[in-house]
Amino acid sequence: MAPKVLVSDALSETAVQIFRDRGVEVDYLPALGKDKEKLAEVIGQYDGLAIRSATKVTEKLLERAANLKVIGRAGIGVDNVDIPAASKRGVIVMNTPFGNSVTTAEHAIAMMFAVARQLPEASASTHAGKWEKNRFMGVELFNKTLGVIGAGNIGSIVINRALGLHMKVLAYDPFLTEERADEIGARKVELDELLEKADFITLHVPLTDRTRGIISAEALAKAKPGVRIVNCARGGLVDEAALAEALRSGHVAGAAFDVFETEPATESPLFGLPNVVVTPHLGASTTEAQENVALQVAEQMADYLLTGAVQNALNMPSVTAEEAKVMGPWIRLAGHLGAFIGQMTDEPIRAINILYDGVASEMNLQALNAAVIAGVMKPANPDVNMVSAPVVAKERGIQIATTTQDKSGVYDGYIKVTMVSDRERAIAGTVFSDGKPRFIQIRGINMDAEIGRHMLYTRNRDVPGVIGTLGMTLGGLGVNMANFSLGRAAEGGDAIAITYLDEPLREDVRQALLSTGKFEQVRPLTFEV
Numbered sequence: 001m002a003p004k005v006l007v008s009d010a011l012s013e014t015a016v017q018i019f020r021d022r023g024v025e026v027d028y029l030p031a032l033g034k035d036k037e038k039l040a041e042v043i044g045q046y047d048g049l050a051i052r053s054a055t056k057v058t059e060k061l062l063e064r065a066a067n068l069k070v071i072g073r074a075g076i077g078v079d080n081v082d083i084p085a086a087s088k089r090g091v092i093v094m095n096t097p098f099g100n101s102v103t104t105a106e107h108a109i110a111m112m113f114a115v116a117r118q119l120p121e122a123s124a125s126t127h128a129g130k131w132e133k134n135r136f137m138g139v140e141l142f143n144k145t146l147g148v149i150g151a152g153n154i155g156s157i158v159i160n161r162a163l164g165l166h167m168k169v170l171a172y173d174p175f176l177t178e179e180r181a182d183e184i185g186a187r188k189v190e191l192d193e194l195l196e197k198a199d200f201i202t203l204h205v206p207l208t209d210r211t212r213g214i215i216s217a218e219a220l221a222k223a224k225p226g227v228r229i230v231n232c233a234r235g236g237l238v239d240e241a242a243l244a245e246a247l248r249s250g251h252v253a254g255a256a257f258d259v260f261e262t263e264p265a266t267e268s269p270l271f272g273l274p275n276v277v278v279t280p281h282l283g284a285s286t287t288e289a290q291e292n293v294a295l296q297v298a299e300q301m302a303d304y305l306l307t308g309a310v311q312n313a314l315n316m317p318s319v320t321a322e323e324a325k326v327m328g329p330w331i332r333l334a335g336h337l338g339a340f341i342g343q344m345t346d347e348p349i350r351a352i353n354i355l356y357d358g359v360a361s362e363m364n365l366q367a368l369n370a371a372v373i374a375g376v377m378k379p380a381n382p383d384v385n386m387v388s389a390p391v392v393a394k395e396r397g398i399q400i401a402t403t404t405q406d407k408s409g410v411y412d413g414y415i416k417v418t419m420v421s422d423r424e425r426a427i428a429g430t431v432f433s434d435g436k437p438r439f440i441q442i443r444g445i446n447m448d449a450e451i452g453r454h455m456l457y458t459r460n461r462d463v464p465g466v467i468g469t470l471g472m473t474l475g476g477l478g479v480n481m482a483n484f485s486l487g488r489a490a491e492g493g494d495a496i497a498i499t500y501l502d503e504p505l506r507e508d509v510r511q512a513l514l515s516t517g518k519f520e521q522v523r524p525l526t527f528e529v
Contacts, residue, residue, distance in 0.1 A: 003069075003305040005048035008033040008055045011074060015050075015294035022302040024048075040064045048072065048301050051080070059085035070094060070304050072297040075284060076383055078314060087315045094300050094312050097388045098153060099293035100284035105157035107283045108202050108232040109165075111256035114277045115228050116141055116200075118254070121275065139199075139253075141165050147198030148186065149214065150205035150233065151176045152381070152395055156184045158202060170194045173205075173396070175380060177350050180397025188348075195222040200230065206381050207234035217242035225251055232258040232283045235265075244269035247276065258283050314385045327363050330415070333429045333437035334368045336451050336527050337417045338375020340427050340439070343525050344457070345376075351399040351420040352376060355428075358413030361404035369402060372417055414440060439485075445496055447487035452500035453529050458513070459521040462488045462495040469518045470497065477509050 002025045007016060010030040019026040027046075032039050033055030043049070043065045050072045051057065057071055059082050071081060073095040086093050114120060117138035125132050146162045148155050151173040159169050163185045171186035172194045181188035191214070194201070201223070205211045215229065215238040229252060231238050240261055246252040247270075254275035260268050263281060270276050284290070303309040310316055341352075354372055356365060367386065374389035384392055393400060407413065416428035428441040439449040443459075460466050467486070474481060483500035505524035513522045 003047040004045060005050055005301060005305070006032070006043070006046040007050045008039060009050075009052035009074075011050060011052070011298075012291050012294045014291065015074075015298040018295065018298040019302055022306060024302050024305060036061070043068065048305055050074065050297055050301060053077065053080055055080065057081040057086070062086060062089050062091065065089070065091070070301055072096075072301040074290075074293040074297040075100065083315050092304065092310065092316045093314045094297065094304075094310075095314060095383075095385075096293040096296040096300070097312060097383065097385075098391075099296050100286075100289035101153050101157055103286040103289035104232060104283040105154050105161060105204075106286075107258060107279075108154075108158050108204070108230055109161050111230045111232060111258065111277055111279070112141065112146075112200055112202065112228070115230065115254040115256040115275060118275055120277050141167055141200070143168070144199040145170060145197055147172070147194040147201040149173070149191070149194070149201065149203045151181070151184065151186060152204065152392060154233075155202075155204035156395060158204060159184050159186050167200075170198060174346060174348055175377070175396040175398070177348055177397035180395070183397065191219070192222060195219055196224060198224060198227060200228050202230040203233045203237050205233055205237065206383055207236045208380060208382055210380060212236050213239050215239065215243070217245075220246045220252065223252065226253045228252070228254040228256070230256045232256075235260040235263060241269045244273060247273050312385065312388065316386075327367065329431040329435045329437060330360060330363060331367060331371045332529075333431055334371035334415055335375040336437055336439075337415060337427050337429050338372040339378065339527055340375075340442075340525065341417055341419045341425060342376040342379040344425060344523060345419055345421065347421045349376070349396075349398050349419055349421050351401065352393070353401045353403070353418040353420065355416040355418075356402070356404045356413070357409070357416070358405075358407035358411065360413035360415050361406075365402055365404070368415070369400060372415075373400065376419070411440070416441070439498060442487075442496055442498070443489075443494065445487040445489050445494065447485045447496070447498065449485035449498040450483050450500060451527055451529060452482060453527055454501045454504045455525040455527065456497075456499040456501055456505050457521070457523040457525055458497045458499070458519050460495050460497075460519045462490075462492050463518075466495070466518050467497075469516050470499070470513070473512050473516060474499075474501075474509065477506075477512060479503065479505070479509055 002023055004025040005019055007028045016028050040061055047067055048070045052074050062085050068091050070092045076095055076097045078095055081093055083093050118136045122136040145168045147170045149172050151171040162169050169186040170189045172191045176188055178188055256277040258279045259281055300311045370386040370389055373393050374384055374386045377384045377389050377392055411430045414428050414430040418426040429439045431437050437451055480502045481499050482502055486497040488495035510522050513519055
């Protein structure tokens with residue numbers, strides 16, 4: 001029997017025809033995504049669900065999707081899909097991460113022109129029968145300095161276009177290496193220098209805990225007077241109220257925003273201000289981009305349903321069914337090792353070296369590598385997955401090296417990940433017979449640490465009283481420890497501890513630990529378990 005796909009949002013007829021041509025039965029019901037009850041009634045008939053943003057794939061809907069095997073999102077954002085619930089039910093979630101990159105980059109350039117020449121206001125004035133030629137005095141982009149925050153896929157395209165306009169480009173991106181910056185024609189700088197020197201600033205980073213409010217009131221105060229700010233990435237990257245105040249004071253000369261903290265944006269501190277250009281999240285809204293992602297999602301879903309091939313999956317490695325049975329725990333371990341490195345590293349990463357020992361060396365190393373790289377990249381880029389992670393790493397000039405060796409030591413096999421930047425940071429782990437991943441070495445210090453969702457990493461000198469201080473401080477602030485592992489390099493030398501907590505580490509708890517004077521480093525960690 002041919003697999004059956006439901007398209008519940010608007011998709012191009014060409015994309016729908018791809019399913020038919022490949023031998024997949026398809027029902028094109030683009031209004032169904034907005035009818036939750038009707039969608040829940042029929043979803044049980046389908047093997048695949050192709051969506052855009054209107055369809056909300058909730059845990060409740062998935063409970064009714066008895067036959068569903070794959071969800072394909074035509075676009076990059078999957079906020080409308082409950083991925084953990086899909087994973088639990090064995091449903092693959094795919095997106096199309098690169099289909100609208102050019103379109104979004106072009107929109108940022110268009111917004112830059114618009115705010116430089118005050119085009120929307122000049123257009124409205126002229127439509128009103130006025131001829132206010134002297135009112136709208138603009139500035140050239142030629143020879144101006146553009147500060148690009150985030151030099152990944154879209155940011156690098158913006159840089160390429162800006163160079164064509166003969167702009168000077170500064171780039172801030174913790175994952176950008178000097179070599180990659182030279183390759184794309186930008187000068188790599190720290191954020192403060194970018195703020196100080198840029199005439200225009202454009203943002204191209206995902207919204208994470210690290211990037212939320214990256215353009216804050218403090219950052220705006222450091223910015224060059226007369227700067228113009230463009231945000232076509234994600235709402236929440238810029239403090240809109242602080243920016244509005246900077247615009248009113250004249251410190252910021254203009255702003256162009258396609259995204260807002262709350263969407264749909266029916267109100268914003270930026271609305272109604274002069275020389276503020278706003279659009280309703282149109283970054284990916286071109287005929288070409290919508291067609292590209294539609295065709296891509298149809299091809300990906302058909303490939304999986306007919307051949308089992310997996311592309312751009314957010315919750316499944318690109319491995320065969322047979323490999324997955326054995327590799328599942330090792331893929332989770334690889335991701336955890338990468339996530340540890342990614343969360344512990346603030347400086348640019350130049351290389352990731354991965355050593356596979358024993359049984360690990362005999363597995364699908366491409367999938368394991370992808371899991372490590374995705375783990376490293378995800379803290380700074382939550383949209384990354386096992387398929388796109390190697391591409392993102394390559395864009396940033398990060399070198400990936402893989403080494404294998406026969407069984408060495410007491411374990412049947414292990415994985416060791418070494419990150420190279422201005423210094424090296426290494427972590428190793430294995431999978432025990434219970435199928436649970438463990439950290440077995442950090443910074444060359446041996447230990448046995450069970451991995452939980454919320455963890456605390458501490459580093460200190462090996463002196464009496466540290467463990468007691470840790471326990472007393474956590475207990476006094478109502479934080480419960482589920483597990484605790486520690487190790488030391490030598491008596492009186494470096495010591496580290498990994499504590500498995502029942503809840504995320506609060507900032508007040510972190511500060512309390514630091515204030516004891518016992519710890520050289522206190523870092524919260526989060527893992528997808």
